[in-house]
Amino acid sequence: MRLKKMAYGHKTEHRLRVRSQVVLHAARGRSNARIARETGLHLDTVRRWRGRFAQAGLPGLNDRQRCGRPASFTPLQAAEVKALACRLPAETGVPVSRWSCPELAREAVRRGITTFISASTVRRWLAQDAIKPWQHRSWIFITDPGFRLKAARVLDLYARTWQGEQLREDEYVISADEKTSVQARCRCHPTLAPGKARAMRVNHTYGRGGALAYLAAYDVHHARVFGRTEPRTGVVPFMHLVTQVMSQEPYASAKRVFWIVDNGSSHRGQKAADRLAAVFPNAVMVHTPVHASWLNQVEIYFSVVQRKVVSPNDFTDLTEVRHRLRAFEVRYNAAAQPFQWKFTTSDLDALLARLDQHTADHHEESSAVVAA
Missing domain, CATH: 1.10.10 (Arc Repressor Mutant, subunit A)
Structure with a gap:
């Protein structure tokens, strides 16, 4: 059965198909000379494959190992x-x-x-050896002395915990940030839709139509986005975003609303936290550690916006950019699910332990080099 499949299968290599047909002809009692005529092979070739099949069966129809050309390099x-x-x-x-x-x-x-x-x-x-010297990855030392404490507070909020206690149903966690310089680039020639054996084509040259800032607040546990566009970032535009969220239910009457932000100039330090609490007493600002914006879940939403809305950038003007961003928010909120955030405080402790061990090993190697 396997021999017939090899002899007549569409996915069989040509050389194996021919060799299998030789063996099938032989099984029907045909002579080598007749097989050679019907298959168009040389008589010696027919004799060879009949002999190898008789000695080793199906494996005998495969090519034997060859020593090949001598290596050019040692x-x-x-x-x-x-x-x-x-x-x-x-x-x-x-x-x-x-x-x-x-x-x-x-x-x-x-x-x-x-x-x-x-x-x-x-x-x-x-x-x-998986060596790729043409690639590089950047890294940075942890410089924030309160890195573990600040990061743990954010991770606890994602797990609906604050200072060791579970959040109530009327307490919410908002992740907020700004996406700067969203440009309106009007392509000089229309974008061509993809077709048969052709990717979508976007003209390289464009005219500039200005840029704006996109501010977004993301409800971590309810997967709801609140966004707005502003001419630029700053304290006032950020407070406009906060007011947009905190002036509507359920946040207006919530017991507490935690605002997770990075250390950008629009909301940096205790002064920004006091300013937020003065306007909205039920709002609590929580900062991520320095150089740890990856802990802010709204960055994931911004990456979705970049892939699905902004890139490739082809807008006639800023008005079209605003309308597209707003329309995407509505579309996103209609079907969004909370991000499956899996990085916990246990993972954080394991990561910091590895970094400490790496730093210690590096110091030992440096000391050994100096001593030598």
């Missing part, structure tokens, strides 16, 4: 190129910021590692 040469890729170009005197495969190939030849090597060979070697 394992030592490959290791030296990989070691070079793991060094910063500045350390080797090469005036580039990051290695590319062509740069590494040229540098390997210049250093005498090999007389010639192609960029594709270098790329294949690096892919085997």
Whole structure:
């Protein structure tokens, strides 16, 4: 059954199909000469595959392992190129910021590692070890001395807890921030819809129609967005957003409404918290740690807006930008579900422990280098 499937299957490789047909013809009692005539193969080829099938069965129809062409490069040469890729170009005197495969190939030849090597060979070697020197990731030290305390307060609010007590039904958590410089770029030629074997095409040249700021407040547990556009960011535009939310129910009569914000100039420090509480006594401002805007859930909503509304940017003017953003809010609120936030205080403690261990190991390595 398997032999017939190989001989007549549409997904079988041509060479396996022909070899299987040879064996089927032989099973019907046909001679090698007749099989050769009917299949168009050489007599010796028919004899070979009949013999291999008789010796090993179906596995005998596969190609045998071949030694192949001798290797052009030694394992030592490959290791030296990989070691070079793991060094910063500045350390080797090469005036580039990051290695590319062509740069590494040229540098390997210049250093005498090999007389010639192609960029594709270098790329294949690096892919085997998942080394990608042409990529980079940024990082930053934790500089906020109260990082753990501030981050834990935000994470507790996401879990509907404040100072060790569960939030009541009439207490709400709002995540707020500003998306700056949303531009109106009018493309000089109309955008073409996608078609058969063709992606959507957006003209590269455009005319500028100005920019605005998009402010949004996101109810974390009820997945509701409140947004507004302003000419620019600042204390006054931010308070307009707060007033827009706090002047309507259920927030106006709520016991407490927690406002999670980052450390932007519009709502930075205790002064901003006091200003908020003075206007709305039931509002409590909670700041994320410095350089930790990723803890603010409204940033997730902004990423959705960027992908689905702003990019690719093709608006005739700012009025169209405002209408599109407002229409998207209505559409989003109609079907939104709360984000599945899974990062907890336990994950935070584990992360900080890893960072502390990494810092300690780095200090030990530095001390060992100095001592040497």
